[in-house]
Amino acid sequence: MSEIKKNTYDQHRSRRKFLKGMAAGIGLIALPGKDASASMWEEFFQKHFRELSKEELKKVLERLENEYSKQFGKQVAVKATPPIEGVRYGYALDLSRCIGCRRCVYACVKENNQSRDPQIHWIRVLQLDKEKGVDLSHAEQYYNPEKVPEKGHFYMPVQCQQCEKPPCTKVCPVQATWKENDGIVVVDYNWCIGCRYCMAACPYGARHFNWGKPGLPSAEMNPTTHYLGNRPRPKGVVEKCTFCIQRTREQPGRYPACEEICPVGARKFGNLLDPESEIRYLIENKRVFILKEELNTQPKFFYFYAT
Amino acid sequence: MKTPHIARPKMVLLYLVSLACLSASLAYAARLKEFDRSGKLIVTEKSAAEMQPTYDIKNRPKENIFAVPRPPFSEGIFPCSQCHSYIKPNPQRRVLTEYHTDIVLHHAEGQRWCTDCHNLINRDKLRLVSGELIAFDESYRLCGQCHGDKFRDWKVGVHGKRTGYWNGDKQYLLCVHCHNPHDPKFKALKPLPPPVRPGATHK
Numbered sequence: 001m002s003e004i005k006k007n008t009y010d011q012h013r014s015r016r017k018f019l020k021g022m023a024a025g026i027g028l029i030a031l032p033g034k035d036a037s038a039s040m041w042e043e044f045f046q047k048h049f050r051e052l053s054k055e056e057l058k059k060v061l062e063r064l065e066n067e068y069s070k071q072f073g074k075q076v077a078v079k080a081t082p083p084i085e086g087v088r089y090g091y092a093l094d095l096s097r098c099i100g101c102r103r104c105v106y107a108c109v110k111e112n113n114q115s116r117d118p119q120i121h122w123i124r125v126l127q128l129d130k131e132k133g134v135d136l137s138h139a140e141q142y143y144n145p146e147k148v149p150e151k152g153h154f155y156m157p158v159q160c161q162q163c164e165k166p167p168c169t170k171v172c173p174v175q176a177t178w179k180e181n182d183g184i185v186v187v188d189y190n191w192c193i194g195c196r197y198c199m200a201a202c203p204y205g206a207r208h209f210n211w212g213k214p215g216l217p218s219a220e221m222n223p224t225t226h227y228l229g230n231r232p233r234p235k236g237v238v239e240k241c242t243f244c245i246q247r248t249r250e251q252p253g254r255y256p257a258c259e260e261i262c263p264v265g266a267r268k269f270g271n272l273l274d275p276e277s278e279i280r281y282l283i284e285n286k287r288v289f290i291l292k293e294e295l296n297t298q299p300k301f302f303y304f305y306a307t
Numbered sequence: 308m309k310t311p312h313i314a315r316p317k318m319v320l321l322y323l324v325s326l327a328c329l330s331a332s333l334a335y336a337a338r339l340k341e342f343d344r345s346g347k348l349i350v351t352e353k354s355a356a357e358m359q360p361t362y363d364i365k366n367r368p369k370e371n372i373f374a375v376p377r378p379p380f381s382e383g384i385f386p387c388s389q390c391h392s393y394i395k396p397n398p399q400r401r402v403l404t405e406y407h408t409d410i411v412l413h414h415a416e417g418q419r420w421c422t423d424c425h426n427l428i429n430r431d432k433l434r435l436v437s438g439e440l441i442a443f444d445e446s447y448r449l450c451g452q453c454h455g456d457k458f459r460d461w462k463v464g465v466h467g468k469r470t471g472y473w474n475g476d477k478q479y480l481l482c483v484h485c486h487n488p489h490d491p492k493f494k495a496l497k498p499l500p501p502p503v504r505p506g507a508t509h510k
Contacts, residue, residue: 087474094465102499119503141502147495252475264493265468265485277473278464286465306466307456 039063048175049080049188049227061227068225068232072218080227081249083182089243090183090272090279091256092288092302093157097266100125100148100155104258104267108159111244111257112230113222115214122208122241123159123258130154134289134303159258160185160206160241161291161299168198168207177238183272183300184243186228194236203292204299207240243269272300282306371462373479378443385443387430396427413490424449424488450482457482 042063046052052060061078068076105123114120126139130152139156149155166185169177176191177198199207213235225231226246233239244256248269254260259267270277279302282288288304341349378385390406400420403410412419426432432440433449441448451458460466464477467485471477485493 084474099493099496100498101496102501105502106499121502124502142504144498144501146497148498149495248473252472255470255473260470262468263485263496265466265480268465270473278469281463282465306460 039067043190046190048191050178064227064231071232072216072221072223074218074221074223076221076223076225076231078225078227078231079246081246083180083184084249084251084253086271086273088183088272088300089162089248090270090283090300090302091162091243091259092268092279092282092304094266094268094306095154095156095303096305096307097264098125098155098157099264099266100127100143100153101263103261103263104157107257107261108241110220111222111247112242113214113216113225113232114208114239115210115212115216115233116220117215118210118212120208120210120214120239122206122239123157124205125155125157127153128156134291156303157258158204158206158291159301160243161204161297161301162241162243164298164300165296167201167203167295167297171197171201173197180228182249184228184245185240186242186245187238187240188228189231189233189237189239192237194238196238198238203295203297207238209238210235372445373447373462375444375447375479375481376484378446378481379484380443385431387425391430398422398427410489413492414488444481446488447479447482450488 042059046060047056049057057080061080064078065076068078102125105121105125108114108122109116109120112122114122124141126136126141127143127150128134128136128140129138132138134156143150143153162179162183162185164179164183166179169175169179169185172178173195174191174193176193177185177187179185194209196209199209210233214233216232221232222230224246226242226249229242229245244254244258247254248256255269256267259269268278268282270279272279274280282304283302286304286306288302290299290302341351343349422434424433426434426440429440431443433443433446434440435449436452447458447461451461457466461479461482464479467482468480469477470480482488482491
């Protein structure tokens with residue numbers, strides 16, 4: 001009887017040994033080899049952005065700064081400026097002014113370090129028929145005439161609407177995207193697993209996926225970056241408009257790049273909680289609508305007609 | 308003789324009732340009802356005079372002076388007096404053949420003529436309808452005489468473009484930075500290239 005027992009025990013032990021050895025072996029294969037730098041380990045074990053303590057965040061930012069500075073051959077700053085108290089950002093676009101010149105699209109690419117090739121644009125300018133009105137089924141984004149505006153058309157740039165009830169953050173299985181206290185919907189590129197559920201959930205097509213390694217020439221790289229905004233992205237993560245978080249969260253805060261470049265002054269930006277702001281004035285005094293209102297996403301991006 | 312004695316208290320009563328009604332209606336008119344953000348009713352008592360301040364043009368607040376960049380003069384053209392001080396002012400409406408022939412007026416040209424906006428004597432100044440002479444960097448006041456709605460929007464930053472900081476100093480642009488005052492319609496631009504179509508990215 002005891003003989004049998006001992007036999008089974010031995011068997012068990014040997015199987016356990018075998019499994020242990022195997023796990024260790026697989027682990028060793030999967031782990032970075034000799035040439036892996038310490039930063040790789042740190043990145044691997046980095047916590048979720050919102051769980052980082054002050055010191056940990058500082059370390060993370062330093063690590064990223066070193067990494068990017070090395071990669072792009074110039075001093076890159078990565079900030080993580082928190083939201084300003086009492087601020088909720090709002091954006092408005094005057095459809096009676098926009099001429100569809102796409103200056104905003106490329107100013108955004110330049111400011112926010114989007115990949116040039118493969119191409120990623122955070123702003124999509126739609127050409128619509130005046131006769132049909134805001135009818136997205138007749139929208140054309142590849143228009144390329146000699147001169148804009150074209151007769152009988154109006155133009156509607158679409159970018160992230162910074163919804164008050166964002167459907168994209170709800171579906172993220174790992175909470176890599178969320179809405180900040182100032183209303184900006186952000187992505188932690190270090191936490192994103194690239195499942196693209198958020199892209200499926202967004203009714204505005206405002207999220208973009210890095211299918212390939214982002215092609216960002218060093219000379220064109222904007223070295224003033226924010227952790228949740230325009231810092232260089234790796235392959236396989238989702239990115240989106242952040243109302244130029246690296247500019248607008250400063251005090252004094254610059255206007256977003258798209259608003260700064262607009263040659264017709266169709267773009268307006270400000271604090272929705274400030275009754276004196278231009279954004280509040282136009283919401284109270286002009287004809288305003290939000291895109292796909294029926295979805296109850298409650299965008300903080302308003303389209304209006306000044307005339 | 309007895310009748311007035313009976314009628315008198317009635318009259319007094321009527322008078323009192325009507326007075327009460329009047330005062331009640333007056334009190335109602337002077338009560339300002341507002342709702343705050345949470346939907347709470349706020350009633351403020353104000354006298355009738357406070358509720359309807361009389362508008363007096365003399366008491367009108369002074370227009371703000373807006374800091375603007377230098378007006379977009381053609382090179383070497385300003386000050387105008389460098390030439391005009393040697394030329395005898397000619398108020399005659401005519402087609403210019405010697406100088407300023409590049410200026411083609413497409414701005415209500417049927418009703419307008421140079422000296423409606425430019426001052427005849429002091430050419431370095433613009434002229435409002437009131438006769439007030441203003442500097443070129445205040446030209447928004449001149450435009451605002453007709454385009455009051457745009458002027459109103461411009462002042463609050465809705466028409467036109469402001470640069471600077473959303474929560475700090477803002478710089479306005481003059482009307483003439485975007486609109487040629489002699490031909491104000493915004494000119495068409497060449498659009499930047501369209502996005503590449505999906506599928507065309509792979510080499």
